[in-house]
Amino acid sequence: MQPVVPVAGYPNTVRRNPARAPFRRVLTRTELTGPLDLSGKLRPGDDNLAVLAPGRMAQGQLIHVGGRVLDEDGRPVAGAIVELWQANAGGRYFHPIDQRDAPLDPDFVGNGRTRSDGEGRYGFFTIKPGAYPVPDSGRWWRPPHIHISVLGPGSLMRLVTQMYFPGDPLNGIDRILNSVPDVAARARCIAASVLPSEIEGDWLGYRHDLVLRGRHATPPL
Numbered sequence: 001m002q003p004v005v006p007v008a009g010y011p012n013t014v015r016r017n018p019a020r021a022p023f024r025r026v027l028t029r030t031e032l033t034g035p036l037d038l039s040g041k042l043r044p045g046d047d048n049l050a051v052l053a054p055g056r057m058a059q060g061q062l063i064h065v066g067g068r069v070l071d072e073d074g075r076p077v078a079g080a081i082v083e084l085w086q087a088n089a090g091g092r093y094f095h096p097i098d099q100r101d102a103p104l105d106p107d108f109v110g111n112g113r114t115r116s117d118g119e120g121r122y123g124f125f126t127i128k129p130g131a132y133p134v135p136d137s138g139r140w141w142r143p144p145h146i147h148i149s150v151l152g153p154g155s156l157m158r159l160v161t162q163m164y165f166p167g168d169p170l171n172g173i174d175r176i177l178n179s180v181p182d183v184a185a186r187a188r189c190i191a192a193s194v195l196p197s198e199i200e201g202d203w204l205g206y207r208h209d210l211v212l213r214g215r216h217a218t219p220p221l
Helices: 012-016 029-033 183-187
Strands: 051-053 062-070 081-085 111-115 121-127 145-151 158-164 192-194 204-207
Touching: 081 121, 111 121
Parallel strands: 062 204
Antiparallel strands: 062 121, 081 111, 081 145, 145 158, 192 204
């Protein structure tokens, strides 16, 4: 289920992945226990990326992304901090490194966080990100996707993955998604559409559960 890295044709994965296998070290109390609770860093509205302030709506298709954080036995994981970051509707990130010739949306920063409730549920209001070309990759375009991070109670308890949208034709040729060799594991990175009648307001809905461990875990990307 682990992705095969470095990804061919993507130079950044060479620099971001160690050339040798990691070595184990004894975990101390710091790694095992801290920080205990990150919820104090949350602010009202951190789960709404589409509305920067009253009257300031992001450009693009309004969507709601939600689901549950679960363990290997399908039990809810309460109190997990779920972070999200993404490109805007034009496929550009609000970051100085992204200098591509695509429009920036002054009303879209592109990151947020929330806390799973007692049933493991989480949710974000945002916009559907656009596709974008990867520099120096031979005409490879990344499909619309959302980066997701799940933080547990210890500093080493973290899952970093990506969520893709169902039916997008670029999914089948995305080098990062296809670095996961198992077909079923790749499918767990693709969200499911939610019927409009199940979402309040003018938002398209997507459901994406995050399984932290076990045979059906969400692959790290």
